[in-house]
Amino acid sequence: MNKPGFTGLLIIFFLILASRFIYAQAGTGKDRTPVKIETRIDQVAALADESPDQAIPLAAELLKQLNKNEDKPNRAKVLKTLGGSHYNLGNDRQALEYYEQALTLYRELEDKTGIGSMLNNIGLIREIQGDYSGALKRYIEASSLFTETRKDKYLALSLTNIGNVYYTLGRFDRALEYLTQALRINEKAEDSSGLSKSYNNIGNVYLSLKDYQIALDFYNKALAINKKRNNLYSLSTSYNNIGLVYQGLNKINEAIEYNRLALELSRKINDQSGVIHSLINSGNIYFDENNIDQALIYYQEALRISNSNKQGFTHATILQNLARLRTKQNLPDEAIALYKEALDFAEKSGSLILLEDIYNGLADAWQKKGDYKRAYDYMTLYKVIADSAYNTESNDRLNRLRVSFESEQTERDNQLLRQQNIYSQLALKRQQTIRNLLIIISIIVIVSAIFLFSLNQSKKRKNTLLAERNEQIIKQKEELNLLYKEQYKLNETKNKFFSIVAHDLKSPFQSILGFSELLCSEYEHLDEAQRRDAASNILKVSTDTFRLIENLLEWGRSQTGGVYAVFKIFNIRELVVNTLPVFEPQIQTKKIRLTYDLPPLLNAWADPDMIMAVVRNLLSNAIKFTPVGGEIHLSATMTHDAVKLSVKDSGGGIPPDVMAHLFTLDPKVQRAGTMGERGTGLGLTLCREFMELNHGIIKVESEAGKGSTFTIIMQPKHHAV
Numbered sequence: 001m002n003k004p005g006f007t008g009l010l011i012i013f014f015l016i017l018a019s020r021f022i023y024a025q026a027g028t029g030k031d032r033t034p035v036k037i038e039t040r041i042d043q044v045a046a047l048a049d050e051s052p053d054q055a056i057p058l059a060a061e062l063l064k065q066l067n068k069n070e071d072k073p074n075r076a077k078v079l080k081t082l083g084g085s086h087y088n089l090g091n092d093r094q095a096l097e098y099y100e101q102a103l104t105l106y107r108e109l110e111d112k113t114g115i116g117s118m119l120n121n122i123g124l125i126r127e128i129q130g131d132y133s134g135a136l137k138r139y140i141e142a143s144s145l146f147t148e149t150r151k152d153k154y155l156a157l158s159l160t161n162i163g164n165v166y167y168t169l170g171r172f173d174r175a176l177e178y179l180t181q182a183l184r185i186n187e188k189a190e191d192s193s194g195l196s197k198s199y200n201n202i203g204n205v206y207l208s209l210k211d212y213q214i215a216l217d218f219y220n221k222a223l224a225i226n227k228k229r230n231n232l233y234s235l236s237t238s239y240n241n242i243g244l245v246y247q248g249l250n251k252i253n254e255a256i257e258y259n260r261l262a263l264e265l266s267r268k269i270n271d272q273s274g275v276i277h278s279l280i281n282s283g284n285i286y287f288d289e290n291n292i293d294q295a296l297i298y299y300q301e302a303l304r305i306s307n308s309n310k311q312g313f314t315h316a317t318i319l320q321n322l323a324r325l326r327t328k329q330n331l332p333d334e335a336i337a338l339y340k341e342a343l344d345f346a347e348k349s350g351s352l353i354l355l356e357d358i359y360n361g362l363a364d365a366w367q368k369k370g371d372y373k374r375a376y377d378y379m380t381l382y383k384v385i386a387d388s389a390y391n392t393e394s395n396d397r398l399n400r401l402r403v404s405f406e407s408e409q410t411e412r413d414n415q416l417l418r419q420q421n422i423y424s425q426l427a428l429k430r431q432q433t434i435r436n437l438l439i440i441i442s443i444i445v446i447v448s449a450i451f452l453f454s455l456n457q458s459k460k461r462k463n464t465l466l467a468e469r470n471e472q473i474i475k476q477k478e479e480l481n482l483l484y485k486e487q488y489k490l491n492e493t494k495n496k497f498f499s500i501v502a503h504d505l506k507s508p509f510q511s512i513l514g515f516s517e518l519l520c521s522e523y524e525h526l527d528e529a530q531r532r533d534a535a536s537n538i539l540k541v542s543t544d545t546f547r548l549i550e551n552l553l554e555w556g557r558s559q560t561g562g563v564y565a566v567f568k569i570f571n572i573r574e575l576v577v578n579t580l581p582v583f584e585p586q587i588q589t590k591k592i593r594l595t596y597d598l599p600p601l602l603n604a605w606a607d608p609d610m611i612m613a614v615v616r617n618l619l620s621n622a623i624k625f626t627p628v629g630g631e632i633h634l635s636a637t638m639t640h641d642a643v644k645l646s647v648k649d650s651g652g653g654i655p656p657d658v659m660a661h662l663f664t665l666d667p668k669v670q671r672a673g674t675m676g677e678r679g680t681g682l683g684l685t686l687c688r689e690f691m692e693l694n695h696g697i698i699k700v701e702s703e704a705g706k707g708s709t710f711t712i713i714m715q716p717k718h719h720a721v
Contacts, residue, residue, distance in 0.1 A: 041081070045081045055085045080118065090273060096122065113154070123135040124161065142154070143158035159182040167205055183202065223238040279305075280321065327365045568608055572643065577598075580594070590630070594632045605715040610694060630649065630651065641716065653702045655704075663685055
C-alpha cells in the first residue's frame with residue numbers, strides 16, 4: 001500500500017490533535033462540540049480520496065460519537081465518507097451498506113441533493129455487480145431530483161452514468177444521446193473534470209464501433225485536460241483507452257507504451273482495478289505478438305493481484321488467458337487446471353462468452369494431452385455454445401428491450417411523483433386560503449375565482465398528460481408494427497427458401513431416376529448412342545444437383561453464422577485459371593469462346609475460397625445465359641483502394657423486373673438458360689453475402705440484347721498491413 005503524502009500526514013496529525021482537544025473539552029459546553037465535529041467530518045471526507053485506508057477508522061470513530069436520532073445530517077455525511085472510502089479500496093459490499101444507510105437518512109431529512117448523490121453512488125456499485133436494471137433506475141431517479149433542484153453538475157454526472165449503462169447494454173444510440181447531453185452541460189459550466197469524463201465515455205462508444213480515429217480524438221481531448229489538472233486516476237484511464245485504440249489499429253509499439261504509462265500510474269495511486277486491466281491488456285498484446293515469456297509475466301502479476309480481491313469476470317478472464325498460454329507452451333495439465341477454475345465462475349454466471357472460450361481451450365488442452373475422447377466432448381460443448389449465438393443475440397435483444405421498458409416506466413413514475421408533489425402543494429395553499437376566508441370575508445369572491453382558475457389549470461394539465469401518454473402508446477404501437485413487419489419478412493424469406501429446396505431438389509432426382517430406370521429396363525434395346533446420351537443426361541443432372549446442394553449448404557452456413565472470412569493475399573489470375581477446368585464441358589457443349597485479361601501480378605486481400613465460390617457462380621450464370629457460339633470475357637483491374645474482377649457475357653441481358661430482385665430469393669430470379677438449364681436462385685444471394693463477409697461488394701450492369709457484366713470489388717493486398 002502506498003505511503004500517505006506529506007499533505008496526508010499533516011491532515012492525520014491535525015486530526016489527532018483535534019480529537020484530543022475535543023475529548024478534553026467534552027462536557028465544558030454543548031454549543032462548541034457540533035462545530036468541531038463538523039470540521040472533523042469535512043477533514044475526514046477530504047482524506048477519503050487521497051488515503052481511504054486511513055479515513056475509514058477516523059470516520060468510524062466519528063460515527064460512534066454522533067447521536068443516532070439528534071444528529072442525522074452529520075451521521076449521513078460520515079456514512080457517505082465511509083462508503084466512498086470502501087469504494088475507493090474496491091470493497092464494494094461494505095460501500096453499498098454504508099451508502100444505503102446514508103440514503104435512508106437523507107430521505108428522512110428530505111435532502112434531495114443528498115438523496116441524488118447516494119442514488120448515483122449506489123447505482124455505480126449495482127452496475128459493477130451486473131445489475132444494470134437496478135443501476136438504471138437509481139440513475140434516472142437521481143437525474144429527476146437534480147433536474148428539479150437545478151443542480152447541473154450533479155445532473156451531468158447522472159446523465160453520464162445512464163449513458164454508460166446503455167453503452168454496456170450495447171445501445172450505442174441511447175448511450176450517445178445521454179453522454180452528449182452531459183457533455184453540453186459540462187461545456188456550459190466549463191467543468192474540466194466533467195468534460196474529461198464525457199470525452200472518455202464518448203470515446204468508448206466509438207471504440208466499440210471500431211471508429212478508431214474519432215475515438216482517439218475524444219481520448220486525446222480528455223488526456224489534455226487530465227494532464228493540465230494532474231488528475232492521476234483520470235490520466236491512467238486516458239492512457240489505457242488510447243492503448244486500446246492503438247491495439248485496434250495494430251500499432252503495437254504505441255499500444256505497449258500507453259499501457260506501460262497506465263500501469264505505472266495505477267500502481268502509483270494504488271488503483272488495483274486499473275493495474276489488473278493494464279496487465280491483462282499488455283499480456284494480450286505480447287501473446288498476439290508470440291512473445292510468450294513476456295505475456296506470462298503480465299498474466300501472472302494480474303492473477304496475483306486479483307487473488308486478493310476476486311472479481312468474478314475479471315478473475316476468470318485472467319485464468320482463461322493463462323490457460324491459453326500454458327496450452328501454447330505444451331503444458332496441458334496446468335492449462336486444464338486453470339480452465340476448470342475459470343469454468344466454475346463461467347457456469348455460475350452463465351457467461352456464454354467465457355464458456356465458449358473455455359470449452360474451446362479445454363478441447364485444445366486435452367488434445368495436446370492425447371485424450372481425444374475428452375477433447376471431443378469439450379469440442380461438442382463448444383459447438384453447442386457457438387451454434388447458439390443466434391439465440392443469445394435474441395435474448396440479449398429481449399433483455400435490452402426489458403431494461404429500456406423499465407427505464408421508461410421509471411421516468412413516467414418519477415414524472416407522476418412530481419405531479420403529485422405539485423398537487424400536494426396546491427392543496428396546502430387551498431387550505432391556507434380557506435382558513436384566511438374565515439377571517440377575511442370580504443375577499444371570498446376573489447378567492448373563489450382563484451380556486452376555479454386553479455381547477456381549470458389542473459384539468460388542462462391532466463388533459464396534457466393524457467395526450468402525452470396517448471402519443472407514447474401510438475409510438476409503442478408503431479414500434480410493434482415495425483417488429484411484426486421484420487418478422488413477416490423473415491418468414492417470407494424462409495418460405496421462399498423451402499420452396500426452392502422442395503422444387504429444385506425434387507426435379508433433378510426425378511430426372512436421374514427416369515434415365516436410370518430407362519437404362520436398367522431398356523438397356524438391351526438401346527443402341528450405344530442412346531445409352532451414352534442417357535448416361536450423359538444423368539451426369540449433367542447429377543452435376544447440377546451437386547452444385548445446388550453445395551450452394552444450399554454454403555447459404556445455410558452463412559445464415560447461421562457458421563461462415564467466417566479467412567483473409568489471405570492471393571493471386572487473381574491463379575484463382576481464375578484454377579476455376580476454369582470445372583466448366584470445360586459446358587463451354588465446349590455450347591461452343592463458347594472464353595477469353596480473359598488478367599494481369600499476372602495482381603493480388604487481392606480476401607478469403608480465396610469464398611472468392612472462388614463467387615467466381616464459380618458468376619461463370620456458371622454467364623455460361624447458362626450465353627447462346628451457342630457466344631463469348632465470355634474475364635478482366636481484372638486495380639485502383640488505389642480496390643481490386644475489380646469482371647465477368648462479361650454476350651447473352652440477352654437481364655429484364656428490369658428481374659434486376660430489381662437479382663440478389664434475393666425472389667422466384668423471378670430463377671430463369672432457364674439458353675439451352676433450358678435450370679438454376680437454384682441461391683447463387684447470386686450467396687455471392688452478395690460472401691462479398692459482404694470479405695468487406696467487398698458485387699455490382700451488375702446489363703442491357704437488353706447486349707449481355708451482362710458482373711463485377712466484384714475486393715481490397716488490395718496493402719490492406720493486409
